[in-house]
Amino acid sequence: MTQWRSLAERMVREQIKARGVRSEAVLEAMGSVPRHLFLDEALRESAWIDSPLPIGEDQTISQPYMVARMTELLSPARGESVLEIGTGSGYQAAVLSAMGAKVTSLERIASLADRARKRLDGLGFDVRVIWSDGSPENRPGGPFDGVIVTAAAPELDEWWSEVLFPGGRLVVPLSVVSGGQRIFLRKKTAAGEYEDTWHDYCRFVPLLKGRMEKGSGG
Numbered sequence: 001m002t003q004w005r006s007l008a009e010r011m012v013r014e015q016i017k018a019r020g021v022r023s024e025a026v027l028e029a030m031g032s033v034p035r036h037l038f039l040d041e042a043l044r045e046s047a048w049i050d051s052p053l054p055i056g057e058d059q060t061i062s063q064p065y066m067v068a069r070m071t072e073l074l075s076p077a078r079g080e081s082v083l084e085i086g087t088g089s090g091y092q093a094a095v096l097s098a099m100g101a102k103v104t105s106l107e108r109i110a111s112l113a114d115r116a117r118k119r120l121d122g123l124g125f126d127v128r129v130i131w132s133d134g135s136p137e138n139r140p141g142g143p144f145d146g147v148i149v150t151a152a153a154p155e156l157d158e159w160w161s162e163v164l165f166p167g168g169r170l171v172v173p174l175s176v177v178s179g180g181q182r183i184f185l186r187k188k189t190a191a192g193e194y195e196d197t198w199h200d201y202c203r204f205v206p207l208l209k210g211r212m213e214k215g216s217g218g
Contacts, residue, residue: 090116
């Protein structure tokens with residue numbers, strides 16, 4: 001796909017900027033990452049549509065707008081440390097890395113972690129991928145400037161907030177009482193208190209516990 005940059009620019013213009021994402025850093029990163037290379041070859045022609053797509057193991061690469069929106073809410077500055085919960089294809093981590101963030105990403109399915117690690121390394125993105133479901137025995141201690149969760153959480157996990165530096169941000173698709181999910185943003189103040197806000201409704205695959213050596217093949 002030799003014309004991917006023009007397709008990426010169109011995606012940014014029509015799917016992301018047109019829907020209200022204004023961060024120039026986010027828009028630039030979204031236009032610079034070759035999204036098609038984070039998909040199996042059979043799906044690469046669909047890489048630029050405004051939709052999640054399957055990546056195997058019953059997981060998906062997120063809709064471009066949602067990646068951009070969550071990244072804008074996280075607002076990582078160059079050189080800041082970010083922890084991602086749910087590597088998946090590695091695309092979200094690549095966008096964060098393209099913005100200059102120092103990314104550590106956790107993936108519970110070993111096959112996805114291995115593929116994402118090789119893909120990110122091959123494309124020159126400096127991302128540390130760890131086979132982990134976030135359990136205490138296999139997660140990094142932090143602290144981090146940002147934490148981003150890329151699957152739907154039934155509730156907040158306390159350690160996501162605990163590993164934030166003062167001034168840090170947490171972004172997570174969180175299940176809500178009315179049904180479905182909304183993007184939840186938590187900011188940790190210099191005093192260690194939390195400022196919470198709700199944002200877009202969304203739909204993500206569920207966040208699950210337990211490391212898997214082999215996926216389900218879905």
